[in-house]
Structures are given as structure tokens and as C-alpha cells.
Amino acid sequence: MVAKFDLNDDSVVVIVGSGAGGGTLGTQLALKGIKTVILEAGGRHNMEDFQNDEWASFAQISWLDPRTTSGSWRVSRDFPGLPAWIVKAVGGSTVHWAGAALRFQPHEFKTRTAYGDVAGANLLDWPITLEELEPWYAKAEDRMGVTRTNGIPGLPGNNNFKVLKAGADKMGYTECHTGNMAINSEPRDGRGSCQQIGFCFQGCKSGAKWSTLIAEIPKGEETGKLEVRANAQVLKIEHDAKGKVTGVVYADKDGAIQRQKARIVAVAGNSIESPRLLLNSASSMFPDGLANSSGQVGRNYMRHMTGSVYGVFEKPVRMYRGTTMAGIIRDEAKNKPDRGFVGGYEMETLSLGLPFMAAFLDPGAWGREFTSALDGYDHMAGMWLVGEDMPQESNRITLHADKKDKYGMPVPNVHFDDHPNDVAMRQHAYRQGMALYESVGATRSFPTPPYPSTHNLGTNRMSEKARDGVVNKWGQTHDVANLFVSDGSQFTTGGAENPTLTIVALALRQADYIAGQMAKNAI
Amino acid sequence: MRSPTSTTAKPTPNHTMHRRAFLAASATAAAATAILVSGGAILCPREAWGYETKALAPDTMRSLIRVSRDIYPHDRLADRFYAVAMKAQDEKAAADPALKELYESGMAKLDRLAKAKHEAPYAEVGWEADRVRLLHEIEADPFFQTVRGGLVTGIYNNQEVWPLFGYEGESAAKGGYIDRGFNDIEWL
Numbered sequence: 001m002v003a004k005f006d007l008n009d010d011s012v013v014v015i016v017g018s019g020a021g022g023g024t025l026g027t028q029l030a031l032k033g034i035k036t037v038i039l040e041a042g043g044r045h046n047m048e049d050f051q052n053d054e055w056a057s058f059a060q061i062s063w064l065d066p067r068t069t070s071g072s073w074r075v076s077r078d079f080p081g082l083p084a085w086i087v088k089a090v091g092g093s094t095v096h097w098a099g100a101a102l103r104f105q106p107h108e109f110k111t112r113t114a115y116g117d118v119a120g121a122n123l124l125d126w127p128i129t130l131e132e133l134e135p136w137y138a139k140a141e142d143r144m145g146v147t148r149t150n151g152i153p154g155l156p157g158n159n160n161f162k163v164l165k166a167g168a169d170k171m172g173y174t175e176c177h178t179g180n181m182a183i184n185s186e187p188r189d190g191r192g193s194c195q196q197i198g199f200c201f202q203g204c205k206s207g208a209k210w211s212t213l214i215a216e217i218p219k220g221e222e223t224g225k226l227e228v229r230a231n232a233q234v235l236k237i238e239h240d241a242k243g244k245v246t247g248v249v250y251a252d253k254d255g256a257i258q259r260q261k262a263r264i265v266a267v268a269g270n271s272i273e274s275p276r277l278l279l280n281s282a283s284s285m286f287p288d289g290l291a292n293s294s295g296q297v298g299r300n301y302m303r304h305m306t307g308s309v310y311g312v313f314e315k316p317v318r319m320y321r322g323t324t325m326a327g328i329i330r331d332e333a334k335n336k337p338d339r340g341f342v343g344g345y346e347m348e349t350l351s352l353g354l355p356f357m358a359a360f361l362d363p364g365a366w367g368r369e370f371t372s373a374l375d376g377y378d379h380m381a382g383m384w385l386v387g388e389d390m391p392q393e394s395n396r397i398t399l400h401a402d403k404k405d406k407y408g409m410p411v412p413n414v415h416f417d418d419h420p421n422d423v424a425m426r427q428h429a430y431r432q433g434m435a436l437y438e439s440v441g442a443t444r445s446f447p448t449p450p451y452p453s454t455h456n457l458g459t460n461r462m463s464e465k466a467r468d469g470v471v472n473k474w475g476q477t478h479d480v481a482n483l484f485v486s487d488g489s490q491f492t493t494g495g496a497e498n499p500t501l502t503i504v505a506l507a508l509r510q511a512d513y514i515a516g517q518m519a520k521n522a523i
Numbered sequence: 524m525r526s527p528t529s530t531t532a533k534p535t536p537n538h539t540m541h542r543r544a545f546l547a548a549s550a551t552a553a554a555a556t557a558i559l560v561s562g563g564a565i566l567c568p569r570e571a572w573g574y575e576t577k578a579l580a581p582d583t584m585r586s587l588i589r590v591s592r593d594i595y596p597h598d599r600l601a602d603r604f605y606a607v608a609m610k611a612q613d614e615k616a617a618a619d620p621a622l623k624e625l626y627e628s629g630m631a632k633l634d635r636l637a638k639a640k641h642e643a644p645y646a647e648v649g650w651e652a653d654r655v656r657l658l659h660e661i662e663a664d665p666f667f668q669t670v671r672g673g674l675v676t677g678i679y680n681n682q683e684v685w686p687l688f689g690y691e692g693e694s695a696a697k698g699g700y701i702d703r704g705f706n707d708i709e710w711l
Contacts, residue, residue: 052692052693052694052695052696053692053693054680055676055680156705156706157706158700158705158706159705159706159707159708162706162708162711163708163711166711194699194701195695195698195699195700195701196699196700196701196705197694197695197699197700198694198699198700199694199695205695206695206699313710314710315710316689316708317708318689318691318704318707318708320690320691321691321694321700321703321704321705322699322700322705322706353690353692354679354684354685354688354690355676355679355680357679358675358678358679359675359676359679364671366594366595366662366671367594367596367655368596370595371595371596371597374597374679374688375597375599375688377688377689377690378688378689378690379689440711
């Protein structure tokens with residue numbers, strides 16, 4: 001029995017966004033018997049409706065609302081209106097994530113201590129440790145069915161992985177396997193096992209991949225305590241004279257403006273939309289935006305150090321067959337400052353179909369250097385390089401001075417400059433990736449520049465002291481007790497790992513905290 | 524002669540070369556280019572297709588197909604794939620006079636540069652390297668960027684092209700690759 005709550009019901013928890021953070025939090029609260037409304041800006045698709053067609057799928061599920069960019073990052077040149085490649089749909093970016101579910105390393109929760117004072121970086125230790133989060137990581141892994149945890153076998157390696165593994169062996173890497181993936185390697189939790197379809201980015205058509213769309217939200221809805229409203233874009237969070245939030249204003253599926261009252265509001269719109277919403281909720285009491293007494297809302301935007309390497313071989317690889325992220329090398333993820341940078345990076349297989357390979361291989365390039373690379377498409381193996389980037393105060397989300405979306409809400413501008421540490425790490429990663437493919441006989445290998453950001457982090461960061469960040473160790477804003485942040489924007493620093501598992505672990509932990517605070521009538 | 528593509532967005536089946544068309548094409552094979560202009564249309568006897576332009580002058584269309592191949596040269600791709608990609612841009616120009624003007628004036632400029640340097644319009648300049656040098660002179664122009672940008676999807680998102688690159692496209696309906704070679708690599 002799917003719930004339907006009244007707009008004037010001020011006892012509900014309202015969650016903005018239905019992805020890894022919002023979808024998990026909403027489901028968990030409902031399972032605890034707490035009335036919850038999730039407002040999702042995008043539409044709701046069934047997994048049968050997903051398309052094994054890159055551009056068609058891109059048009060179907062991507063967040064394509066207007067955004068602007070600035071700064072020296074190459075994405076701003078190549079894709080000035082598309083800083084991020086994320087999803088606008090129920091399930092959020094768990095619909096298109098590749099499924100890599102990795103825990104942070106201990107030092108990644110205390111980077112200021114571990115890395116010291118890095119010039120230009122706004123490093124800060126998280127107010128929580130790995131030990132505190134470990135039980136929640138364990139719960140998240142069990143819930144998501146992560147391979148190589150809870151006795152779940154690893155996925156079988158596809159062709160792209162086999163090339164990676166052969167190269168890892170040649171390079172002397174020791175931590176290479178088919179990953180900790182939230183993709184069923186055997187039937188589990190009512191979902192089947194992976195059919196090696198490929199097209200993980202386009203929405204899993206078999207249901208083997210965990211997403212809040214198919215693996216969480218339906219369970220929440222079954223309780224009768226969760227209502228998900230699709231095509232509902234939140235424009236503003238409102239508060240009372242005491243500075244407590246009272247509800248949200250949103251545009252519904254017909255574009256009509258609605259006001260949903262709430263006891264608690266949790267923001268989980270990903271690291272561009274979440275600060276945008278807080279900034280757009282400025283009032284006479286909060287002139288710089290809601291929860292922004294520190295001035296840190298929108299700042300410290302991180303997008304992970306990224307890049308890709310493709311190798312072309314004499315004989316076919318057909319990397320696109322099977323899971324997109326089919327394996328990982330973790331040896332470079334450790335913090336080894338003698339490499340010339342702090343932090344580390346993961347090497348993960350990646351493949352793109354021909355249409356996206358043409359668009360992303362070297363955006364703007366043309367001529368035979370470019371086309372001869374594409375001529376080797378079915379002989380290519382590919383990997384994505386993803387590592388920790390440095391938080392910088394000047395990398396930030398702001399409201400555009402005059403550009404507005406169709407509801408009159410200022411569009412977000414995403415400003416980003418690479419930190420010298422990011423650049424040094426990327427160069428190292430490119431060299432290692434190319435050397436790896438050459439070690440197994442690649443006749444040509446090339447680095448590919450960063451794609452629009454998929455890992456958007458840090459713009460409402462967690463801090464022990466209110467002056468250093470936006471939320472406390474529970475994701476509760478320092479300024480407003482009944483306002484929470486529940487997505488990757490809480491990350492104090494980014495770690496080297498794909499962020500979804502950490503977002504889910506934090507959301508499960510936050511659900512417990514919220515339920516406890518509600519029971520005590522503290523909020 | 525048939526259009527290089529159907530009027531729908533779906534890809535067309537391969538066009539078989541008819542023997543008579545082949546012979547007709549052979550007779551004109553000495554021409555500098557395989558694409559001819561006839562009235563309001565361009566014709567490619569060698570590949571047995573023709574296309575009546577919607578907005579662009581046929582001469583412009585013919586030259587733009589040459590430009591397209593020079594921007595994204597794949598020797599395994601027949602001209603018709605470049606024609607299909609430019610056809611999409613011609614159709615856009617039919618609904619957008621400013622875009623039409625961008626193509627016409629851009630191509631006219633490129634022809635002027637070609638004549639000044641090689642005493643021939645762009646499409647008649649004999650060596651690819653010479654043509655590519657001309658393209659480099661205009662690569663910052665909106666004309667070049669518009670043509671190039673349209674080709675990224677115009678060429679590579681054409682499902683008929685995919686098999687020529689060894690890309691198999693949709694797989695879910697075939698049961699994925701679990702039993703169809705996801706791990707069949709043998710040469711490692």
C-alpha cells in the first residue's frame with residue numbers, strides 16, 4: 001500500500017532526492033515506521049524501459065537542466081553546459097552507477113592529519129573515523145549485496161578485465177580482482193544474477209545491479225510509510241521565526257507550485273543541486289543561504305581526480321561485452337607521497353560504446369590521429385582512473401547572477417580548477433595505465449581527459465566545528481537542527497574510492513540518528 | 524538511385540550495388556570525386572544513391588561531404604555514411620536560415636582559401652594533407668565547429684556504422700553476453 005500524505009501534514013520527513021542518499025534514507029525511515037515523502041525532480045522509469053543505446057539513454061535519464069561552468073578544468077571547455085554526468089530520475093545516479101562499492105581507507109577520514117598542510121587545499125579531518133563507520137559499511141554491503149563480502153562470490157571477469165589482470169601481473173600489482181560490486185553474482189534479495197549485458201551506465205535491464213529504484217524504494221513503499229513523488233522539483237526550503245525548517249516549496253509534475261509541510265527536511269540532490277537549494281533558500285534570517293553561517297555551502301566542490309587510459313591491441317578485446325566496471329587494481333590507492341602527490345587512485349576497467357567513445361575519447365579532436373584510434377575500437381581495452389582530489393574553497397557551486405531555469409530558479413554555476421596535486425596524480429595514473437597496457441602488448445595507448453563529473457562531492461561538508469563546515473557528524477546542519485544533508489555533499493574529503501557505498505552507509509547511520517532524535521522529541 | 528538514408532531516424536538496410544549502377548559509375552570514375560551534382564541533387568553512382576538537398580546548394584552539400592571525410596577519415600566507411608551525417612545537418616538548416624547561411628558562407632570561405640592556394644575549390648584539391656591544412660586554418664570558426672559537432676553523432680551514432688567498427692550495440696534482448704563471449708579472449 002503506497003502512502004499518500006497530505007501537503008499540510010507537518011509530521012512527515014521530507015527528503016529531496018531519491019538516489020543513493022535520499023532513496024536509502026527514505027526507505028530506512030519508512031522501515032522504521034516513520035512517515036516519509038521523497039520529492040524527486042526526475043521521472044520514474046521501470047527497468048524494462050532502460051535502453052541499451054547510449055545517446056537515447058542519455059536523453060532519457062540524464063540531468064540536462066541548464067548549468068554553467070567556469071574555471072580552468074577541461075570539462076568546462078569540452079562540455080560547458082554539462083559539468084556533471086548524473087541522473088534525473090527516481091533512483092538518482094544509482095540508476096547509472098557502475099556498481100563499485102568500496103570502503104574508504106582509514107587515513108582518508110583524517111587527511112589533514114595524514115597529509116599535513118597542502119598549500120591551496122582546504123583539508124580537514126572528518127568528524128568520524130573508519131572504526132565508527134565500519135558497522136554501517138557492513139550493513140550497507142549486506143543490503144546492497146556487494147561481491148566479496150558476506151560470502152558473496154566475485155563476478156566472473158570479462159575480456160576487459162582479463163587484459164587488466166594480465167597487465168597487473170606484469171606490473172607487479174598484487175591487489176587486482178573483479179571488484180567489490182553491488183551487482184549480483186548469484187541471485188539474491190529477489191533479484192537475479194548479472195547477465196553480462198554491458199550498458200551498466202544506461203540502467204540495468206536485468207535488475208542484477210543494486211539501485212534505490214529497484215532495491216530500496218519498493219521496500220519502503222510496501223510499508224505504507226513512504227511516498228515518492230516524481231517530477232517534483234524543490235525550489236526552496238522554508239523556515240519559521242525560530243529558524244526551524246517547516247517545509248519545502250516545489251514545482252509538481254504539471255509545473256504547479258506546491259508547499260509540503262515537514263517536521264524534518266533532508267537534502268539529497270547531489271553535490272550541485274543540494275547547495276543550490278540551500279543557497280536559493282536564503283531569507284532575512286539566513287541572508288547567505290540556509291545552513292550557511294560558515295560560508296562553506298557550495299564550497300570545497302570535489303569531483304575526484306579522473307581520467308581514462310585505452311590500449312589498442314593486435315587482436316580483438318571487445319571490452320564492451322559484460323559489466324562496464326569489471327575489475328579493479330587497488331595498489332595505487334594507498335597514500336605514498338614519494339610518488340609526488342598525496343592520496344591515491346584506483347584503476348578500474350571501463351568501456352564505452354562506439355557513440356560515447358567518439359564523444360569522449362578526445363573531445364574536439366579530429367583528423368587521422370583521432371579516427372585511427374577509433375578504427376581500433378574492438379581491439380581496445382579501457383580503464384578509468386579515479387583518485388582523491390584536493391578540496392579547495394574556491395571550487396564551488398554558486399547561483400548564476402541572471403540565468404534561471406524554467407521555474408525561475410537561478411541555475412547553478414560550477415567552478416573548478418585542478419589542484420597541482422590532482423594534476424600530478426593524473427599524470428602518474430596515465431603513465432601507469434599506459435605502461436600496464438603496453439606490458440601486455442598494446443601497440444598504442446592513450447590517455448583520455450576527464451568526462452563530465454560523475455562523483456560530485458563535498459559542497460556541504462561535515463565538520464566537527466560549525467565554522468569549518470555545514471553539517472555535523474550525523475549530516476545534521478550546524479545551524480538548523482531539523483535540516484539534514486544526506487548525499488555525497490556531506491563528504492569532508494573525497495577519498496580515492498567510488499563514493500556510493502559511503503553515501504549509503506552514512507544514510508543508514510543517519511536514519512538511526514533521526515529516528516532516535518524524533519523519539520526523544522529533540523527534533 | 525535512392526536516398527542515402529530513409530526518412531525515419533532508423534538506420535536503413537545496406538544498399539546493394541546494382542551491376543548497371545556499377546557500370547555507370549565506372550564510366551565516370553575518372554572524375555575527381557565520386558559525387559556528382561545534378562540539378563538540385565547530388566548523386567553517387569559508385570554507391571548507387573542520390574540525395575535532393577533540402578536547404579543547402581548541392582555544390583555545398585557535395586563539398587561538405589568531402590569536408591566530413593577529411594574531419595573524420597575512416598577509409599572503411601563509404602561516402603554514404605558521411606552523406607547521411609551531412610543530410611541531418613542539411614535538414615536542420617532547412618528549418619534554420621541562420622544555420623543555412625553559416626554552412627553556405629563557411630563553405631564559400633573554405634573554397635576561397637582553396638582557390639587562393641591550390642587554384643581549385645576545396646573538394647577538388649587533390650591531396651588530403653593539403654585539404655587538412657586548409658581545415659586547420661578555419662578550425663576555430665563556428666562553421667567548422669558546427670559541422671564537426673554534428674558529425675560526432677551523425678557518423679558514430681548511426682547503427683549501420685557500428686558493425687564496421689566491431690561494435691555490437693544492444694545486447695539485453697539477446698540475453699547479454701553471459702553465453703555469448705563476454706570472456707572469450709584467447710590471445711592473452
